[in-house]
Amino acid sequence: MTTLDEGVAATTEDLETADNDQHPVGHGRMLRKEDPRFIRGMGTYVDDIQLRGMLHLAILRSPVAHATIVSIDVSAAQAHPKVKAVITGADLAEKGLAWMPTLSNDVQAVLATDKVRFQGQEVAFVVAEDRYSARDALELIDVEYDVLEPVVDVRRALAPDAPVIRTDLDGKADNHCFDWETGDEAATDAVFARADVVVTEDVVYPRVHPAPMETCGAVADYERVSGQLTLWTTSQAPHAHRTIYALVSGLPEHKIRVISPDIGGGFGNKVPIYPGYVCAIVASLVLNKPVKWVEDRTENLVSTGFARDYIMRGEIAATKEGKILAIRTHVLADHGAFNGTAAPVKYPAGFFGVFTGSYDLEAAYCSMTAVYTNKAPGGVAYACSFRITEAVYLVERMVDCLAYDLEMDPVALRRRNFIQPEQFPYTTKTGWVYDSGEYERALDLTLEMAGYDELRREQAEKRARGELMGIGLSFFTEAVGAGPRKDMDILGLGMADGCELRIHPTGKAVVRVSCMSQGQGHETTFAQIVAEEIGISPDDIQVVNGDTDQTPFGLGTYGSRSIPVSGAAAALVARKVRDKARIIASGMLEVSVVDLEWQKGSFMVKGDPGRSVTIQEIAMRAHGAGDLPQGVEGGLEAQICYNPENLTYPFGAYLCVVDIDPGTAVVTVRRFIAVDDCGTRINPMIIEGQVHGGLTDGVGMALMEMISFDENGTCLGGSLMDYLLPTALEVPHWETGHTVTPSPHHPIGAKGVGESATVGSPPAVVNAVVDALKPFGVRHADMPLTPSRVWDAMQGHPTPPI
Amino acid sequence: MQVPAPLEYQRATTVDEAIDLLERLGSEARLVAGGHSLIPMMKLRLTDLEYVIDINDLHDVLGYIRVGVGEVRIGAMTRHRELLDSPELAALFPIFADAERVIADPVVRNRGTIGGSLCQADPSEDLTAVCTTLDASCVIRGSAGERVVSMEDFHRGPYETAVAQDEILTEIRIPVRPSGSSAYAKVERRAGDWAVTSAGAAVWMDGPTIVDARVGLAAVGPNTTGIPEISALLRGRAPTEELYAEAATIASSTCSPTTDNRGTAEYKRHLAGELTRRTLRQAVTRIEAGVAGDMKGQS
Numbered sequence A: 001m002t003t004l005d006e007g008v009a010a011t012t013e014d015l016e017t018a019d020n021d022q023h024p025v026g027h028g029r030m031l032r033k034e035d036p037r038f039i040r041g042m043g044t045y046v047d048d049i050q051l052r053g054m055l056h057l058a059i060l061r062s063p064v065a066h067a068t069i070v071s072i073d074v075s076a077a078q079a080h081p082k083v084k085a086v087i088t089g090a091d092l093a094e095k096g097l098a099w100m101p102t103l104s105n106d107v108q109a110v111l112a113t114d115k116v117r118f119q120g121q122e123v124a125f126v127v128a129e130d131r132y133s134a135r136d137a138l139e140l141i142d143v144e145y146d147v148l149e150p151v152v153d154v155r156r157a158l159a160p161d162a163p164v165i166r167t168d169l170d171g172k173a174d175n176h177c178f179d180w181e182t183g184d185e186a187a188t189d190a191v192f193a194r195a196d197v198v199v200t201e202d203v204v205y206p207r208v209h210p211a212p213m214e215t216c217g218a219v220a221d222y223e224r225v226s227g228q229l230t231l232w233t234t235s236q237a238p239h240a241h242r243t244i245y246a247l248v249s250g251l252p253e254h255k256i257r258v259i260s261p262d263i264g265g266g267f268g269n270k271v272p273i274y275p276g277y278v279c280a281i282v283a284s285l286v287l288n289k290p291v292k293w294v295e296d297r298t299e300n301l302v303s304t305g306f307a308r309d310y311i312m313r314g315e316i317a318a319t320k321e322g323k324i325l326a327i328r329t330h331v332l333a334d335h336g337a338f339n340g341t342a343a344p345v346k347y348p349a350g351f352f353g354v355f356t357g358s359y360d361l362e363a364a365y366c367s368m369t370a371v372y373t374n375k376a377p378g379g380v381a382y383a384c385s386f387r388i389t390e391a392v393y394l395v396e397r398m399v400d401c402l403a404y405d406l407e408m409d410p411v412a413l414r415r416r417n418f419i420q421p422e423q424f425p426y427t428t429k430t431g432w433v434y435d436s437g438e439y440e441r442a443l444d445l446t447l448e449m450a451g452y453d454e455l456r457r458e459q460a461e462k463r464a465r466g467e468l469m470g471i472g473l474s475f476f477t478e479a480v481g482a483g484p485r486k487d488m489d490i491l492g493l494g495m496a497d498g499c500e501l502r503i504h505p506t507g508k509a510v511v512r513v514s515c516m517s518q519g520q521g522h523e524t525t526f527a528q529i530v531a532e533e534i535g536i537s538p539d540d541i542q543v544v545n546g547d548t549d550q551t552p553f554g555l556g557t558y559g560s561r562s563i564p565v566s567g568a569a570a571a572l573v574a575r576k577v578r579d580k581a582r583i584i585a586s587g588m589l590e591v592s593v594v595d596l597e598w599q600k601g602s603f604m605v606k607g608d609p610g611r612s613v614t615i616q617e618i619a620m621r622a623h624g625a626g627d628l629p630q631g632v633e634g635g636l637e638a639q640i641c642y643n644p645e646n647l648t649y650p651f652g653a654y655l656c657v658v659d660i661d662p663g664t665a666v667v668t669v670r671r672f673i674a675v676d677d678c679g680t681r682i683n684p685m686i687i688e689g690q691v692h693g694g695l696t697d698g699v700g701m702a703l704m705e706m707i708s709f710d711e712n713g714t715c716l717g718g719s720l721m722d723y724l725l726p727t728a729l730e731v732p733h734w735e736t737g738h739t740v741t742p743s744p745h746h747p748i749g750a751k752g753v754g755e756s757a758t759v760g761s762p763p764a765v766v767n768a769v770v771d772a773l774k775p776f777g778v779r780h781a782d783m784p785l786t787p788s789r790v791w792d793a794m795q796g797h798p799t800p801p802i
Numbered sequence B: 001m002q003v004p005a006p007l008e009y010q011r012a013t014t015v016d017e018a019i020d021l022l023e024r025l026g027s028e029a030r031l032v033a034g035g036h037s038l039i040p041m042m043k044l045r046l047t048d049l050e051y052v053i054d055i056n057d058l059h060d061v062l063g064y065i066r067v068g069v070g071e072v073r074i075g076a077m078t079r080h081r082e083l084l085d086s087p088e089l090a091a092l093f094p095i096f097a098d099a100e101r102v103i104a105d106p107v108v109r110n111r112g113t114i115g116g117s118l119c120q121a122d123p124s125e126d127l128t129a130v131c132t133t134l135d136a137s138c139v140i141r142g143s144a145g146e147r148v149v150s151m152e153d154f155h156r157g158p159y160e161t162a163v164a165q166d167e168i169l170t171e172i173r174i175p176v177r178p179s180g181s182s183a184y185a186k187v188e189r190r191a192g193d194w195a196v197t198s199a200g201a202a203v204w205m206d207g208p209t210i211v212d213a214r215v216g217l218a219a220v221g222p223n224t225t226g227i228p229e230i231s232a233l234l235r236g237r238a239p240t241e242e243l244y245a246e247a248a249t250i251a252s253s254t255c256s257p258t259t260d261n262r263g264t265a266e267y268k269r270h271l272a273g274e275l276t277r278r279t280l281r282q283a284v285t286r287i288e289a290g291v292a293g294d295m296k297g298q299s
């Protein structure tokens, strides 16, 4: 049932003339079903929820990064005429709710009791009749802090004299969070020892923030008589959240309903459970009223899940002819005050293990030390499929450093080391089984679209004139679609996804999925997946997501897992329904099932095309009068739970061209060519949209985004004037293309694409900037490559951002 | 959503009424023009005002660009957008359009005013540098009457101006001198961001000779004097690359930037020089091309 987009294996995309307004019964270009409501401003986000008698909650946050709480006086706030309750950590502690588990099995304070551990940490909350009063009353709370020395510099976190942050953990005497390793250390050391060339470079991936347009929030409504809690919340994983709420609060799971209405962007920011959600629930339980909490922009940037923050010592070993032999790295990971990384339990560094990239190596080894610092917790799957962004950035930067030292063309160097098509499935030296790939085909298309040789000629001419032009390549392999139950769970919840499909009597359908769209267009894509299998128009298929009472269990949307896991579930559940339809059709046509042939939308008697029944006729029959074949129940519906046998491995070749003003060091991204291979393409327009967003994100991280802190641990990125997101003016016209290498184990061969561009683009941009700086003898410069930092590099002192 | 603290709102329909309200409501009252500096600060609760006096109705009387004899007068309520689009300013002072194209974004430019910009006196604010470059003066009115102050006297330091609590800036006056042109350049980390450093230059020539020149800088410390050393250097000289380089060196050495997230002090110092060189060159190019005003002289 695999249909290749436009039927061609390697294609340059022409988005100017593409007709997106098509009406495929299945895969193909079509406009998004959700867009009429979004572009009319008719979406329903958490903050649009209005309930009768609803109260408003605001959170008082710590102004300092590290301090003992001496006292909290809430009396003035309580006296505010519109305030209904003021709750502190001590109040929560009485209920046993002051601490909650994080997604990495650490604990995090809901409201601080003993100490505050990062600036912006939750200290108390106010519930009032309106959001203005709630916010005003925060200023009436008087907290006395005894300020402690903060741990801001991650490199000093394990110093013997560093203050201990996690005094809440029994016997904790340092800021060590965890150690982790992967690969074979001895084998890698042996390969390094005999290599002709070894290149070492320290590479920093700074702390960045997902910064979705919609901030996080919740409306909690506890109904005392029935004991029912309904929570509208910004959650990328409603089912996982419900189970965790049940386990933590003791409320029975069937009495909790978690609803994610429309979500205005997630990027991993809405995977964790934040203290604010818990506060809203507690407030509703205490006050017996619906309570809304919606954080503001500063709260979102300062306190919610960040991403990256890895300091990586990269080492690459090769022969002098350019055969890469091994990669070795040590990573110092800043996890903030609580370990809140969203990652499967056995993968505390996410999928960083794919740092071996797209290359056929003899050995690889990584050791990691993670530490606590006085910064916000997180480490989210920020459009990074669990730390693959860091891994790909490391390897693609190191390969360019190697090319620099060997004086080799970075394209030739990569080509020489690719895993070859016949080697798939390919097991990497860190144990990942890449499902399928044809890397050179994607690379060749990129080079052809870019006019690579011509660009190098232009660069040579410009260099001769003192102009600074850079060409950067990156080749990435992603690992997405977590994941097989045998390996992967989050807090003990297996990462398989359920799906239910019901065909109504008139042949319309509803498909209920466990994953949750945050803007990726699931209402369209999932309808198309089902349409392709069952022959009902996507317009006639409603996709339901984001409501635990309306959908089967599954782990949600992050790490590009929706299509690899839930997408597979949707295809398989449709096939299950089709199998039942076939039996009913055999009864209707009075032939044996083996004599029926499926043609998208109907069953036909083999050799007698005049005799057929449509899926709509079958649906009516399934619900209608008269007998069904022996042993067949009425109705036309099915349900499954899909457990992927492996991850899927999308890949791509990206090329970036930059110009740098030699006088001001301002970088302009002139061109960006992106060829993606995400296997089978369901809706090419939606894929292109995902790629465009990810590329923009990559330019942002490479050139301007960073959550930085001053020496007191105060976050310097607390507004969008300080934390810079790229605009249309900073990015070029995207030139995109694709190849199609289906996944062999996914039912429709699809691999997922949500994060590919975010993973692949930062190294392409940085490689281009560093290439432009070659005349200055620069081999590496860290993100964000702001004009000032590029100028530093031009002066011969590129400086790490932290 | 960030929400400001409780406040009272008043609307002034005449300049006198605005002054009267400022006097009556006292130190807790503040004028709001475009609101693009004041309201963000209120939302972040960085101000503790109790009353805002909305002067947007005064756009009718204070929103103008008038070309007079030897002088252009700009009303304090003239919006960024109007400065950007003005053919009069484009003809006489291309520096305005150069600057306005890189100030904030269209949403901010549609509301923000020149009066608000100068009175906010943010160290990175661009129009103060423009007005300094053009040797502008400011008309301030209070209940006791009107006074006119130079930019040097107007700008007292970061977030501080000569406008007293119960006064209002009504007009900016810019002298027009023959055979002059001007230019502005800014380095920012991203469109819509405040300047890492910006520089404006105005040059007046007599044939091949520079009669006078002024340079104004933003975001690199207090620079509201037009850098007299540069003026002194350039007067009476023929414009050459070497001369621009000398001026650039002065700009770099006289400014006093600090290191922050936008860039290091060292880099900003470099930019002050580099942008001085570029804007001087651009202003001269414009004069030589006979296009003081329009954008044809832009490279």
Ligand SMILES: Cc1cc2nc3c(=O)[nH]c(=O)nc-3n(C[C@H](O)[C@H](O)[C@H](O)COP(=O)(O)OP(=O)(O)OC[C@H]3O[C@@H](n4cnc5c(N)ncnc54)[C@H](O)[C@@H]3O)c2cc1C
Pocket (backbone or CB within 6 Å): A721, B030, B031, B032, B033, B034, B035, B036, B037, B038, B039, B040, B076, B077, B102, B103, B104, B105, B108, B111, B112, B113, B114, B115, B116, B117, B118, B119, B120, B124, B125, B126, B127, B163, B167, B168, B169, B170, B192, B193, B194, B195
């Ligand atoms: C996203 C963003 C980006 C920006 N980027 C830039 C930039 O790159 N460069 C730049 O220069 N600016 C920038 N700005 C600032 C913008 O130009 C401001 O709006 C403007 O500087 C202030 O003008 P306003 O009319 O909005 O003033 P308001 O915010 O209304 O007022 C500012 C202050 O001036 C006082 N005031 C206003 N008018 C008068 C008057 N007539 N007499 C006495 N006092 C008065 C007010 O009481 C207040 O204290 C940016 C602003 C934003 C929001």
